[in-house]
Amino acid sequence: xxxxxxxxxxxxxxxxxxxxxxxxxxxxxxxxxxxxxxxxxxxxxxxxxxxxxxxxxxxxxxxxxxxxxxxxxxxxxxxxxxxxxxxxxxxxxxxxxxxxxxxxxxxxxxxxxxxxxxxxxxxxxxxxxxxxxxxxxxxxxxxxxxxxxxxxxxxxxxxxxxxxxxxxxxxxxxxxxxxxxxxxxxxxxxxxxxxxxxxxxxxxxxxxxxxxxxxxxxxxxxxxxxxxxxxxxxxxxxxxxxxxxxxxx
Numbered sequence: 001x002x003x004x005x006x007x008x009x010x011x012x013x014x015x016x017x018x019x020x021x022x023x024x025x026x027x028x029x030x031x032x033x034x035x036x037x038x039x040x041x042x043x044x045x046x047x048x049x050x051x052x053x054x055x056x057x058x059x060x061x062x063x064x065x066x067x068x069x070x071x072x073x074x075x076x077x078x079x080x081x082x083x084x085x086x087x088x089x090x091x092x093x094x095x096x097x098x099x100x101x102x103x104x105x106x107x108x109x110x111x112x113x114x115x116x117x118x119x120x121x122x123x124x125x126x127x128x129x130x131x132x133x134x135x136x137x138x139x140x141x142x143x144x145x146x147x148x149x150x151x152x153x154x155x156x157x158x159x160x161x162x163x164x165x166x167x168x169x170x171x172x173x174x175x176x177x178x179x180x181x182x183x184x185x186x187x188x189x190x191x192x193x194x195x196x197x198x199x200x201x202x203x204x205x206x207x208x209x210x211x212x213x214x215x216x217x218x219x220x221x222x223x224x225x226x227x228x229x230x231x232x233x234x235x236x237x238x239x240x241x242x243x244x245x246x247x248x249x
Contacts (some may be wrong), residue, residue: 002196003214007185009224011165012054012177014119019047019188021216026191029209031198039187039194046184053180066163070121073156074114077125080149081106087144098140105131118164123223125157165227192217 007015026040084106087099109128113121131137132150141147195213198206 002192002199002210003217003221005188005192005217005221006224007188009227010220011119012050012181014220014224015181015184015188016047016051016054017117017119018216018220019043019050019184022188022191022213023047025209025212025216026195029206029212031209033198036194036198039190043184043187043191046180046187050177050180050184053176056176066160069156069160069163070118073125073153073160074121076149076153076156077114080146080153081111083146083149084144094143098143101137101140102132102144102146105137119223120219122157122161122164123219123226125153126226127222129154129157161227 005018010018023040023044026036031037031040084099084102087095088103090096090099105128108131109124110116113124116124129150132141138147141150192213195206195210199210
């Protein structure tokens with residue numbers, strides 16, 4: 001079953017990233033359905049128009065500080081990862097067990113997560129931080145002597161999030177972005193609806209694609225939920241695709 005997406009809490013940039021991820025998944029699946037190909041064509045145009053509006057809106061606005069904040073958090077992640085990795089040849093306890101415990105979390109986040117876009121990178125870092133803040137992992141971090149760089153990484157992620165939210169809040173308010181968003185969202189929903197129909201018609205054939213699309217949806221929902229809860233503690237839920245897009249001004 002297709003996971004339903006609530007777009008109202010997604011930033012315009014997140015809509016672009018999500019739309020592109022959906023389109024890549026559909027392209028990689030090699031769909032030959034004429035109905036779906038027509039929807040894909042409209043979705044490509046909607047995502048392209050929204051991205052162009054965003055790029056125009058963001059020129060010279062928060063760009064340099066955001067890029068610097070991103071480089072800073074990436075460097076701290078690499079420092080954290082490499083420090084942990086240096087323990088992989090330690091076979092004595094408690095270092096061996098501590099290494100295994102922490103390294104599994106880093107691998108889950110992706111050891112090269114800096115290759116992802118801003119939104120996905122944030123989601124992966126925040127999920128990693130949340131898991132490593134559990135008591136069992138905290139003791140492992142202490143054993144490996146990386147609590148200081150871990151705290152620096154957390155602070156860098158918070159600083160990046162603040163700049164990222166400010167940048168997107170400002171750009172999302174521009175009339176051109178709002179117009180492009182209103183055009184892109186219905187196409188995105190139609191794409192999901194079309195995939196849902198394909199799933200009903202040929203569930204076994206299209207299940208791998210459905211699983212991939214659902215993974216994309218859940219990832220962006222998780223990112224939006226995390227940001228939303230930080231701002232006003234309201235819960236973000238999955239809702240029907242046909243929900244009305246609110247005024248984002």
